[in-house]
Amino acid sequence: MSINKVVVSGNLTRDPELRSGSTGMSVLVFGIAVNDRRRDPSSGEWTDYANFFDCTVFGSRADGLAKVLTKGMKIAIVGRLHYSNWEKDGAKRSKVEIYVDEVDFMSNRNSGGQEYAAAPPSSPVEIPPAPEITVYDEDIPF
Numbered sequence: 001m002s003i004n005k006v007v008v009s010g011n012l013t014r015d016p017e018l019r020s021g022s023t024g025m026s027v028l029v030f031g032i033a034v035n036d037r038r039r040d041p042s043s044g045e046w047t048d049y050a051n052f053f054d055c056t057v058f059g060s061r062a063d064g065l066a067k068v069l070t071k072g073m074k075i076a077i078v079g080r081l082h083y084s085n086w087e088k089d090g091a092k093r094s095k096v097e098i099y100v101d102e103v104d105f106m107s108n109r110n111s112g113g114q115e116y117a118a119a120p121p122s123s124p125v126e127i128p129p130a131p132e133i134t135v136y137d138e139d140i141p142f
Contacts, residue, residue: 006098009076009106010034013052018066021058028062030055030069032077032098054097055079065103074106 013031021027033050040047055077057065069075079101085094 004080005078006081007076007078008032008034008053008098009074012069012071012073012075015071016066016069018062025059026062026066028057028066028069032075054095055100056082056097057100057103068105069103076104076106078102 010032013033016028016030019027019029032053032055034053035048036051037046038049039045077098077100079098081096082099083094083096085092087093
């Protein structure tokens with residue numbers, strides 16, 4: 001059995017391009033930048049590095065998303081990885097892109113990439129305390 005599932009969140013690197021495939025199906029293509037943290041071995045400090053991924057959405061979902069996605073928006077996507085290779089000018093080329101199944105908006109269209117501000121609750125909600133749980137060593141099977 002194989003599993004091909006990817007979940008990433010990041011910012012759109014460019015405005016999406018809506019195209020029509022050879023069968024007339026809508027195809028939306030956009031890029032997303034996802035930050036990764038690495039420790040610099042010489043200084044010991046953590047630094048952010050951007051990873052860039054090409055993303056593709058197919059069908060009627062592509063038409064709808066083309067109207068709301070804009071450069072700089074923060075989104076989370078769920079999809080699958082797709083590997084393709086080709087030859088151009090005698091050189092072999094390849095890339096891995098994300099075929100998007102789901103998109104969650106983490107910033108609104110007009111905020112320029114700013115995250116949504118959480119609305120304060122209308123009235124305080126009282127949360128009951130968690131029940132006390134006691135674990136005895138004899139209950140653990142190892």
